[in-house]
Amino acid sequence: MADSMAPQMAQAAPGDVPGTTKRDFLMLTTAAFAAVGVGGIVWPFVSSMAPARDVLALASTEVDISPIAAGQSVTVMWRGKPVFVRNRTEEEVREARSVPMSELKDPATDESRVKRDNWLVVVGVCTHLGCVPLGQKPTDAKGDYNGWFCPCHGSHYDTSARIRRGPAPSNLLVPDYAFTSDTMIRIG
Amino acid sequence: MAIGLHDSEVKNPVLRWVDQRLPVITMLQKEYGTFPTPRNFNYFWNFGALAVITLVIMILTGVFLSMNYTAHTTLAFESVERIMRDVNYGWLMRYVHMNGASMFFIVVFIHIYRGMYYGSYKAPRELLWMLGVVIFLLMMATAFLGYVLPWGQMSFWGATVITNLFSAFPLIGPEIVTWLWGGFSVDNPTLNRFFSLHYLLPFVITGVVFLHVAALHVTGSNNPLGIEPKGPQDTLPFHPYYTIKDSVGMVAYFALFALLVFFMPNYLGHPDNYIPANPLVTPAHIVPEWYFLPFYAILRAVPDKLGGVLLMFGSILIWFALPWLDTSKVRSMRFRPIARIFFFLWVISFFVLMYVGGKPAEQPYVIIAQVATAYYFLWFLVILPLLGKYERTLPLPESIAAAVLGPRASTGGGPLPGAATAKPMEKA
Ligand code: HEM
Numbered sequence A: 001m002a003d004s005m006a007p008q009m010a011q012a013a014p015g016d017v018p019g020t021t022k023r024d025f026l027m028l029t030t031a032a033f034a035a036v037g038v039g040g041i042v043w044p045f046v047s048s049m050a051p052a053r054d055v056l057a058l059a060s061t062e063v064d065i066s067p068i069a070a071g072q073s074v075t076v077m078w079r080g081k082p083v084f085v086r087n088r089t090e091e092e093v094r095e096a097r098s099v100p101m102s103e104l105k106d107p108a109t110d111e112s113r114v115k116r117d118n119w120l121v122v123v124g125v126c127t128h129l130g131c132v133p134l135g136q137k138p139t140d141a142k143g144d145y146n147g148w149f150c151p152c153h154g155s156h157y158d159t160s161a162r163i164r165r166g167p168a169p170s171n172l173l174v175p176d177y178a179f180t181s182d183t184m185i186r187i188g
Numbered sequence B: 001m002a003i004g005l006h007d008s009e010v011k012n013p014v015l016r017w018v019d020q021r022l023p024v025i026t027m028l029q030k031e032y033g034t035f036p037t038p039r040n041f042n043y044f045w046n047f048g049a050l051a052v053i054t055l056v057i058m059i060l061t062g063v064f065l066s067m068n069y070t071a072h073t074t075l076a077f078e079s080v081e082r083i084m085r086d087v088n089y090g091w092l093m094r095y096v097h098m099n100g101a102s103m104f105f106i107v108v109f110i111h112i113y114r115g116m117y118y119g120s121y122k123a124p125r126e127l128l129w130m131l132g133v134v135i136f137l138l139m140m141a142t143a144f145l146g147y148v149l150p151w152g153q154m155s156f157w158g159a160t161v162i163t164n165l166f167s168a169f170p171l172i173g174p175e176i177v178t179w180l181w182g183g184f185s186v187d188n189p190t191l192n193r194f195f196s197l198h199y200l201l202p203f204v205i206t207g208v209v210f211l212h213v214a215a216l217h218v219t220g221s222n223n224p225l226g227i228e229p230k231g232p233q234d235t236l237p238f239h240p241y242y243t244i245k246d247s248v249g250m251v252a253y254f255a256l257f258a259l260l261v262f263f264m265p266n267y268l269g270h271p272d273n274y275i276p277a278n279p280l281v282t283p284a285h286i287v288p289e290w291y292f293l294p295f296y297a298i299l300r301a302v303p304d305k306l307g308g309v310l311l312m313f314g315s316i317l318i319w320f321a322l323p324w325l326d327t328s329k330v331r332s333m334r335f336r337p338i339a340r341i342f343f344f345l346w347v348i349s350f351f352v353l354m355y356v357g358g359k360p361a362e363q364p365y366v367i368i369a370q371v372a373t374a375y376y377f378l379w380f381l382v383i384l385p386l387l388g389k390y391e392r393t394l395p396l397p398e399s400i401a402a403a404v405l406g407p408r409a410s411t412g413g414g415p416l417p418g419a420a421t422a423k424p425m426e427k428a
């Protein structure tokens, strides 16, 4: 209440914005310092919930791909998530490459998603809400595009693990990986 | 009476000594003894008290479960099994806690429908209503966090799907999810923080319940007629009239509760949650707990990820705006012949959503969910605002007493409602 009377009583120095007082300045600087202080106190709490150093340091995963015959897949764990490694048949590769980009919800060529034509490596986590899609086992439902099918809310992925139908917004993610030899890959 | 002491009317000298210094007894007497309460409550007015009792039961069983529960991914499932098999009465604690969550939601859903039907959210009770919506949101969070703790398949995949909802937000979505998890998937850090928060939130709920009840004691209760009490002939003292009526409801409630706990403890649960969590295999058909199904159905009704998430949150947040969306002067649907029909349709749409939310995401369920979702929002955003303008409501009774007693209205009566506000609680 006292502040509202201050403008009439304060003598504005020449060059000052009329109506502002030294008290306004003090109020604003105090508020600004308080805000920075509160932020500084809150931050450690917020930050403590982010992944800790040991979690970040989780090693990469090595996979021996020699036992995977054409048409077969394996699932490996990487950072607590499944990764699908699939040795695709020629038929599947052809299928993936013959799709016009205009038909894709998240356009990406098959070539841009693989390092070697037949080997597809993707994180097996549906980009909708994180379920593991079916399609790794020969007996699984593979969906309408012969790749993977997420049973949670019905997302269909093709043989390049691109989203074709359903609520998922994007293709299954291709993780960072490299062929360390002809029969080994390292993920991460 | 010494200066600075409260002028207590308590007779017992020890209690009086306390009451003079901290007038809790005076307050209880005023707020729960003589508190003037509309004389025409029906049994729908039991559900607030039932909700409070359930909250107490949840905290009590929760604290004792925590004494034997271990929040670690390698031990959580087994520690719950140990509670079930080895801990004395552990099975009872867990089944009461598990089914208590369901009972809590049954009670609160009815409590909310009650408020909607009798227009309890209208002025001057808007804030009271909004605090209720806050409680409901906190309850949903608490129940979700709790369901993750036993670390079964549904725990794990429920946690995965629900936390992933936040990934729908543009730009920062994925970062938020990583932050919520404390890692790159739902894992041990996630379980730990969920336990911490599951322990905390019920006490936050208790705080908001306190505010909710404090606000209630400022405005007084609404009643089935939706008209304010005008004098002592319209009210009864809370005790013994409503302490007794609440007790009757409580006995019936405990009977139903006991039926669930002792005869069908797993009826409302999902058998897959007795399979330990496996991050590599999603159960063929994941469903949330039944009380989340209507909202889950709204999520799935929208083919777009962000759209679905926004609509799902919106379906509850819209309750906050209800006092302003409904512009009718008449509170109780008893006097709103048209609104009443549309409201019943809304309740049906809620149950239809609950049904399809538990079904696979395929036709015809998807289209049914879409129709029901459309109606859910249509009611709030179009029908209700229009009815406020165009509906011809029925004539309101002159007073509560006139309506419930007829010609005998002038005889008998309770305390004046004015007495409640004349001496505000903080000065008591
Ligand atoms: C608003 C009140 C609460 C609700 C709605 C609630 C809900 C739940 C639910 C749905 C579960 C899963 C039950 C199961 O399927 O096994 C659960 C588990 C658990 N809750 Fe709560 N809870 C509440 C309060 C509390 C409190 C206050 C505590 C501790 C002080 C607590 C401690 C636990 C523990 C240790 C478990 C794991 C054991 C188990 O799964 O049975 N809860 N809670």
Ligand code: FES
Binding pocket: A126, A127, A128, A129, A130, A131, A150, A151, A152, A153, A154, A155, A166, A167, A168
């Ligand atoms: S999580 Fe895969 S479709 Fe929703």
